[in-house]
Amino acid sequence: MTEETVTNAPNSAPANQGLTRRTFLKLMAWGAGALAIAAVGGKAVVDGLGRLGIPTPWYRKGQITTTYGYCDMCPWRCGIVVKSVDGTVHKIDGNPADPKSRGMLCARGQAGVSFLYDPDRLKTPLIRTGERGAGEFREATWEEALDNVAARMTEIGERYGPESVAFFGHTSGDGWFTEYLPQAWGSPNAARPSSSLCTSPREEAALITMGRAIGGHEPVDWDGIECITLIGSHIGEDTRNTVMQDFAAARARGAAVIVVDPRFSTVAGKADHWLPIKPGTDTALLLAWINVLITEELYDEEYVAEWTEGFDELAAHVADLTPEWAAPITDLDAEQIRTTARAMAAARPRSLIVPGRHVTWYGNDTQRMRAVYIIDALLGAIGRQGGMYFGKSPYLDSYPHPPFVVAGGAGGCAAEPGEESEDLPLGPSGKARADGVRTRFLRGPTAMQELIEPMISGEPYPIKGLVVYGVNIFHSIPMVERTKEALRNLDLVVAIDVLPQDHIDWADVVLPEATYLERHDDLWAVAHKTPYITFREPAVAPLHDTKPGWWIARELGVRLGLERFFAWEDAEDYVNTRLRSVGLDIDRLREQGGVAVQPGRPYLEDFTEESPFGTPSGKIQLASQVLADAGLDPLPVYEPTPEPPDGFFRLLYGRHPVHTFAKTQNTPVLFNLYPENEVWLSTRVAARLGIRHGVYVRLVNTEGVTGGEVRAKVTERMRDDAVYMVHGHGHRSRRLTNADGRGASDAELMAGYALDPISGGAGMRVTFVRVEAA
Amino acid sequence: MTETDLTGLNPITHPELATWEWPVAVYLFLGGLVGGLMILVAVLRLRRDRTFDQAVRIADLWALPLLAAGLVMLFLDLSYKLHAWRFFVTFQVTSAMSWGSWILLVAGLVLILRASISLPSTRVMASGRLPRWLRRPITAVGGWAEARSRTLDWASIVVGAALALYTGILLSTIPARPLWDSVVLAPLFLVSGVAAAGAFVCLYISAEAHRRLIPVAISLCALELALIAAFFATLALGTKATSRALGILGGWPFGAPFWVVVIAGGLLVPLSIETSELRRRSVPPAVSRAAPVLKLIGSAGLRFVIVLAGLQTVM
Amino acid sequence: MTRYAMASDVERCLGCQACLVACKTENEVPDDRYRLRMRETVVGRFPDLVAETRLEQCFHCDDPPCVPVCPTGATYQTDDGLVLIDPEKCTGCKACVTACPYGMRYVHPGGWIDKCSFCDHRLEQGLGPACVDTCPTGARAFGDLEDPSSPVSIAIAGARSSEVLNPSTEAEPSLFYLNCRLPLTDGEEGSVLSEIGA
């Protein structure tokens, strides 16, 4: 129609022209409109088509909310800032105000999002229906599951006494289950793996030698350090965030680094001196170092005179323990031993042998750790800048609950001086800890692995119930078969966890906890150079039918008739009550950036009235009266550890930078990075055995136990007398869809351990394995 | 002793994550072949020699589907197929790929016109089995095109050459792959494309036409060999990376296909067969027919080897 | 004018892989894909060994060979020297992947091409790249190369040595490796290569 009007226009009668022009103009308008619409629409279409299938990045999805907390991907607990959008967590950053994270996080901390959304998580309470270990469960309500646990705990308590329920706990809610609930309930048998399977020897050695604990945050004064000596301590693979930060900064400033490790660890690659020591002989090296420091008069005479006692005995003790004596024992070069001792001394007092963390190695570990502190004292480094500072706990009251039924919980790596009292706390039926303290070993926090035997033998009294909160008992405790036998003997096994770890199949009742990103928790109060307190709030509501640990502890407590200890409503109430003792509450803490820092008291000069050393004499005991009184060596003695039989190698283990123990192997993003462990074999050993790099092999221990197939990493980085693997792989849980069956488990291969007669630590480097082609 | 641990998958350790695959080689081969057909047929038509009418028609009718097949290959290799149209809403002057996509479009247009000339004389059209609504536009367009046949022939030559050259330029403008870092690649693919086109039409045409094409075929073969030699020379005399890259044509898995399929099978053997034919030696018909087949395989093989081997070479 | 650049101190890096995970999370990089990878090299014979760890990602080359080959303009270079990809324009033709001499691009499972963006979205917010901000050792520095007071300039100025990977590409990478002791190559002849990943 319109088309005709236009084409006809020139021929139209003048009378029609007005109409035509109008039509024409209309047409122009229409056309322009259409063009505009086409242009805009076309662009819209192009843009729309272009966006097809491309997801909006999380940071453009909406308002980003941030929540403070502290990381629980490992026991170090760095302060975090959690970023979420619309109830979904997307990113976790370090809290810049936090003295541990200072705004940075390690790989595992960064992977918290992936841990939270792991589809394999425990989602609802479970009650066992099949045999222990069969993994047959039915889903239950919280009500039913908690009633069930409470009823059976009560029954055990009535029949055997509350002491017969043991509590194992780790991860950051462990206070509720290793201290609060057990002490309220009345069991002294509460234990953390971070003691007797980790730090006990170094803590007991510190308490014996210096009358001070090392504590969870090792008081190394990295700021001014000029010579760093590491015995084991594989920083970089051990990825504790702050330690990496401080080590790197110190080294960049020019600090010398001495690394003693049978393996060319990451940090050995950063060392000025690497001593590839024969495993198990460190005490000989340390004694030879002492010998050099004393005979060459390199030690700090003034410091020794003022702050130590027993120097003459020490000097006499090491007189013959020369580098030449140590060289054949340690398989090191005597000259290198001398050179390194001189390097350490040259930097004193800004020179420290860093107290390791995982030190339960050979069963004589407290003595080795004593030798470490003796050297630190000879270097005059303890209480000095650039050496070892004195950590201080922040002021903070505990919740004003009535006195607990049992005084003293599990203790742990942060045990405070004085906590180690002469008298063991007793339970309501008059029984003390069943772990053999005072009989099989001298002292220290409850030794988890020593509570297994009483579950089997009933000696010194039966343990009939076990509550496992966040402990991976088939990976963390050696002798897995023994643990399984113990579990078979129990009347009650409760597992509180977030993942279907290997031991979950053995629990009668499984209580799924909400992760650290979904819950409130107790405060995190850190003994530190700058003591500080931080808190945790949920970034998102609990996924699935999960509950926070404090809630589980409280609900159980109430059902167990312990209401009087649970006067607080919820964690916020509990935390706010505690915070008020330092003039704070959660809101104020949040407003000030999540962290409250208090002044410390780090150096000798800060102690004018009393001695910083809690020993009876107030001095560092180079020779120990406590040990002499107990009929033990007052000075460290090198005791050879058994050698591997022919054809066997010592099994060493350590950390992988992206994994925590046995708990993160299933975490998708970390699984992707390191899905299974490898066994490190020296090039020479591999050639001898005909094993090629990358092939699967089987490790078989002296009892014939094999830990699953594992890939060989053939490397120049290993000595010939040992093999090495990363701890924590080799899961056997169908429901861990990523981790199941990947790699080998070091724990499974540990058919025994060497009990440290002083601290109760379980020395775990006494396993020997053969390597077989798979 | 050096030990290297790589964490985090990436194209260098896992090339399948990222690089081109076989469809690109097929696409480049088809692009060269179609370009060659366009040139060849136009030259033959411009000479107005009726002996080659059949050849011209074959080429006109096959070029379009072959080009379409090439496009399908290109499409197959796109990892974001939903966005294939993105090629045609922009022109990026530095990108050979962008030039190529527009050249393909123009080539398609030219080929449609060419096909419309040859289509009316096909049996399908003649039999009248095609519905009227289809037949009418074809004849109309065909008529229009036939009237501009000479222009179309020249356009074919230009566009065909551009197409065949582009298949080489696409590679040689990617210096990251040193095996492709030679200016000879474009003329080589052009000549190889024309030679393949010749071989292709020889599969269909009369013995007489075939014989008359032999001298051309021989010169193309010889030229191609010379260009391959020049390709080697440019790489050998180029940078350290390019001379190192040549090594890949010496070993497994690319060496054997290159020397056996491309050089011997695709060039030397057909060359000797055709030389014999030229000298009027009696050549068994089967052998005679084998020459173009071998050439086509060799020509495709050349693209496969150059593309896939090139992807393995790094600076 | 700003020229964004990064420095990666191989001497300082402890191979902790925090950067890898931060990158994956911040940028929602899918499983089995990485914008950042880690190469650990150990050379020598027990006990005389040298180890070095290098993090590799798109170098945001000053003269980036991946840009001119892109047929749609999806890959482009900003005035600040960032080389970015607009997935909305990408066809997945992989010309850019082929053209990158360093193997820094990958095909996102969604079809488009992805690689390190120097976290341009974080730069807009005044933050540093996720991998830099989380690095516990301070081995990574970022900033404006033209500004002598930027962290990257300071790191380079304070380093014993500063190199780019394979300068013969003439792409002029904007990522500088500091304090290398081993030659900066893609591995040696006869080396043992382990690829770690699921």
Ligand SMILES: Nc1nc2c(c(=O)[nH]1)N[C@H]1C(S)=C(S)[C@@H](COP(=O)(O)OP(=O)(O)OC[C@H]3O[C@@H](n4cnc5c(=O)[nH]c(N)nc54)[C@H](O)[C@@H]3O)O[C@H]1N2
């Ligand atoms: N990524 C990561 N980091 C972690 C953890 C984690 O799970 N993952 N866990 C944290 C915890 S709780 C702990 S306790 C620490 C543990 O980490 P560390 O305290 O560093 O543990 P170590 O056992 O001292 O270090 C293991 C190293 O000791 C070497 N070694 C083995 N046998 C001997 C020997 O006889 N003598 C000497 N000198 N060296 C030997 C091994 O080769 C290995 O390199 O890591 C902490 N950091």
Ligand SMILES: Nc1nc2c(c(=O)[nH]1)N[C@H]1C(S)=C(S)[C@@H](COP(=O)(O)OP(=O)(O)OC[C@H]3O[C@@H](n4cnc5c(=O)[nH]c(N)nc54)[C@H](O)[C@@H]3O)O[C@H]1N2
């Ligand atoms: N063979 C061997 N044994 C070892 C070591 C070794 O290197 N080798 N290392 C020793 C050392 S140093 C230590 S400190 C210990 C560590 O021992 P564990 O702390 O037992 O080690 P993980 O494997 O981290 O176990 C943590 C458990 O807590 C669960 N979990 C994680 N988050 C939560 C949560 O929020 N709530 C609850 N309820 N559970 C959670 C995990 O799923 C897992 O089951 O192991 C010691 N034992």
Ligand code: SF4
């Ligand atoms: S060291 Fe890493 S995993 Fe442990 S608390 Fe800190 S950020 Fe979390």
Ligand code: SF4
């Ligand atoms: S985060 Fe830093 S120290 Fe850790 S691997 Fe990356 S660059 Fe190295």
Ligand code: SF4
């Ligand atoms: S590294 Fe590769 S992807 Fe990055 S800018 Fe350079 S050429 Fe482009």
Ligand code: SF4
């Ligand atoms: S794959 Fe995408 S970004 Fe790369 S060249 Fe092709 S269109 Fe450009």
Ligand code: SF4
């Ligand atoms: S700059 Fe951003 S995108 Fe690039 S590697 Fe670092 S975190 Fe990943």
Ligand SMILES: [Mo]
């Ligand atoms: Mo530990």
